[in-house]
Amino acid sequence: MANQNGNMYGLTILSPIIDDPKIKISHDAALRMYLQNMHRHERSPFAKVSGTHICRLVVMDDVVFVGHPAKEEHLASKYLVFNSNLYGGLDAYLEEMARKMPEVVDDIWSHCIGYPGTDPQAFAAYMKKCQIETTFYFADVNYKTVEQTLTALQTKVEFALFIERQQGKSPAELQRAFAAFWARVEKLPPPLAGLKELAKNQAAGV
Amino acid sequence: MTNINGKAYAMNAVTPMKAWKTPILRVLFFLLGALKSKQQDLINLSFIHFARWVIVKRDQFPRLAPEQPEEHLRYDYLLFFSNFNGTWNQYIDAFSAVLATGLNLIWRWSEKFPGSVPVTAFKRYISLVQFDTDYYYTAYPYATTNDVKAAIRVDDALREFAGKSQGTTPEEFQQAYLQLLVKIQADLGEAGVAPMGT
Numbered sequence: 001m002a003n004q005n006g007n008m009y010g011l012t013i014l015s016p017i018i019d020d021p022k023i024k025i026s027h028d029a030a031l032r033m034y035l036q037n038m039h040r041h042e043r044s045p046f047a048k049v050s051g052t053h054i055c056r057l058v059v060m061d062d063v064v065f066v067g068h069p070a071k072e073e074h075l076a077s078k079y080l081v082f083n084s085n086l087y088g089g090l091d092a093y094l095e096e097m098a099r100k101m102p103e104v105v106d107d108i109w110s111h112c113i114g115y116p117g118t119d120p121q122a123f124a125a126y127m128k129k130c131q132i133e134t135t136f137y138f139a140d141v142n143y144k145t146v147e148q149t150l151t152a153l154q155t156k157v158e159f160a161l162f163i164e165r166q167q168g169k170s171p172a173e174l175q176r177a178f179a180a181f182w183a184r185v186e187k188l189p190p191p192l193a194g195l196k197e198l199a200k201n202q203a204a205g206v
Numbered sequence: 207m208t209n210i211n212g213k214a215y216a217m218n219a220v221t222p223m224k225a226w227k228t229p230i231l232r233v234l235f236f237l238l239g240a241l242k243s244k245q246q247d248l249i250n251l252s253f254i255h256f257a258r259w260v261i262v263k264r265d266q267f268p269r270l271a272p273e274q275p276e277e278h279l280r281y282d283y284l285l286f287f288s289n290f291n292g293t294w295n296q297y298i299d300a301f302s303a304v305l306a307t308g309l310n311l312i313w314r315w316s317e318k319f320p321g322s323v324p325v326t327a328f329k330r331y332i333s334l335v336q337f338d339t340d341y342y343y344t345a346y347p348y349a350t351t352n353d354v355k356a357a358i359r360v361d362d363a364l365r366e367f368a369g370k371s372q373g374t375t376p377e378e379f380q381q382a383y384l385q386l387l388v389k390i391q392a393d394l395g396e397a398g399v400a401p402m403g404t
Contacts (some may be wrong), residue, residue, distance in 0.1 A: 003238065010258045012285070014267060016274055035341040040211070046343040054255055054289050056216045057341040063283055064218055071223060071319040076275035078263050078268065081218070083287050085256040112379040114270030130268045132285075138248060138257045141354055146345045152361035153349055153397075159364055160394045163387065171376035174383060182368050193345040196212065198397070 003134045006142025008053070008156045009090055010134040013082040013127055017059070025112040029058050032090040034107055037057075040194070047194035050108035051093045055084035057108070080112055082127075087145045094124035150190040153198060158185050181188055209339045212347020213400040214255060215297070216339040217288040219332060221316035222281035228261055231284070231315045235259065238308075253291045255344075255351045259312065260285040284316055291350040298329050348397055356393035363390050368386055 003010050018027045025033075035057055039045065046052045058081040065072040086093050098105055102118040108116040114129070116122040144152070162181050167172055191198055209216050212298070238245065248254065264279035290297050300326040301309055309322040316335075320327035346354065368387045371379050 002235070008256070008302070010256065010286075012258065012260050014262070016268055016270060019275075032340055036208070038341055041342070042346065044343045052343065052345060054214065054344045056218075056339050056343070058337065058339050060218075060220070060337065063222060063279075063281075064337075066316075066318040066331075066334060071280055073222075073280055075267070075279075076277050077267070081285075083258075085289070113274050129270060132260055132262055132266065132268075134258045135261045136259045137230065138245065138254065140249065140252065140255055140351045142357065144358060147378060149346060149354055149358070152357040153346060153353065155364060156357040156360040156394065157396075159360060160396070163394070165247055169388070171380035174380040175371075175374075175376045178368075178371075178379070178383070186368075192345070194343060197348050197363060198346075 002137060003090075005137045007087055007144075008137075008139040008142040009084075009086050009088070009093070010139070011082070011084040011086060011090065011093070011135035012132045012134050013130045013182060014060070014079040015082070015115075015127075015130045016077040017080055017111055018113055019077060027196060030059065031080065031108065032059050032110045038104070040196040041196045042156040042192040044194050045104040047192065049093065049096050050146060050193075051086040051088045051096070052193070053085045053087060053149070055082070057082055077113075080108070085139065090128070091124050094127050095120035098123040102167075127141040146193055147190045151188075151200055154188065154191050155185060157198060158188075208342055211342045211344050213350050213397075214289050214342070214344045214347060215291070215294065216257050216280065216342045217286070217294070217297070218337050218339060219286040219335045220337065221284045221286075221313065221319070221335050223261075223315050223317065225264060225282050227315040228263065228282045232261065234311055244375070247308065251300055251304060252352055253297070253300070253350065255289040255291075255354075257288040257290070258286070260287070271334065281317070284313075289344070291352075292381060295329075299330060302328055350397070353397045356395075359365055359393050360390050 017031065020027065046055055060079045060081050063073065093205050098118045098120040106125065107120050114126060116126050166177055169177065228364050233238045262283045262285060264277065264282050267277045269276060302322045306322045313319045318331070320331050363386060367382065374382065
């Protein structure tokens with residue numbers, strides 16, 4: 001299935017945006033303002049949706065006229081593009097969006113035609129009506145969850161510091177230090193999703 | 207700029223295609239998906255987290271209510287979404303230098319595509335058909351795709367080592383530890399800062 005690459009799913013949604021000439025601020029303009037001010041990094045609402053590796057929201061105003069001899073044409077509606085690279089199954093992901101970020105889902109998709117509200121199953125069904133099949137999906141790493149990826153990034157930093165601090169130690173000291181290190185690192189929770197920087201743990205390498 | 211989050215850049219592009227060309231492109235994408243060897247150059251470039259092409263036929267734009275106007279389009283459209291590391295110029299330069307044949311096979315069906323070589327006309331075309339991202343999220347903005355792959359290699363190797371080194375003498379442990387370091391030494395570097403520039 002073209003949407004799938006290994007355990008990764010390339011979700012492409014085009015939701016038609018409401019066009020109401022009677023309102024002062026158009027829905028597409030309001031949507032843009034909202035997205036501009038939405039929390040980012042670890043405070044992003046998508047950080048709560050566990051399968052989200054990378055996603056984006058784009059207000060697509062129109063198609064592009066590439067010049068003569070191509071013909072100029074225009075979309076009758078504007079579309080909200082939601083593009084996510086997610087680990088796992090589609091229905092579970094969409095329902096999780098509605099459960100974990102209901103206010104944001106409402107704030108965004110209430111600008112779109114046919115939006116049913118944040119009932120998880122109704123929202124998932126609506127999004128699937130707006131889904132376009134991905135024709136070709138490339139995923140460089142396609143088999144790790146977000147948590148596994150974050151854990152690996154943290155472990156690498158921890159171990160690099162450990163190596164640095166254990167230089168010159170005797171075999172017995174090294175073995176004891178590694179046992180303590182591994183017992184600590186194995187229990188570390190993964191870093192928060194969306195963090196701008198991975199902070200080096202002050203106790204790292206011990 | 208919302209196209210950028212940490213080390214990741216979100217590119218969006220839309221190009222028109224005459225409807226009769228769409229099935230040809232679908233066959234080419236099918237072959238690209240089926241023949242993994244054809245993706246090797248893309249994998250070797252190793253600076254794209256995820257990328258996708260999406261064909262939207264002229265009658266496929268979602269219409270969810272009778273009051274929503276119907277689309278009356280002449281062309282089908284090819285959407286392209288990429289999440290890559292580095293600057294826009296580095297990305298397009300690398301595509302042009304390394305993937306010219308593949309890119310031409312994909313985009314030659316789009317109207318007025320000039321070819322991916324020479325790069326100046328290619329960049330002009332991409333600038334024309336690109337549109338900006340309004341919100342961009344990544345779970346690991348500080349990590350490039352190479353950082354992610356290196357971290358996975360270190361994590362996997364370390365877990366294996368931790369299991370196998372149990373019950374060894376200190377001297378055996380040290381020997382195995384040094385072998386581990388040799389194995390993963392190229393993957394231990396810091397993630398570093400994102401590139402500056404355009």
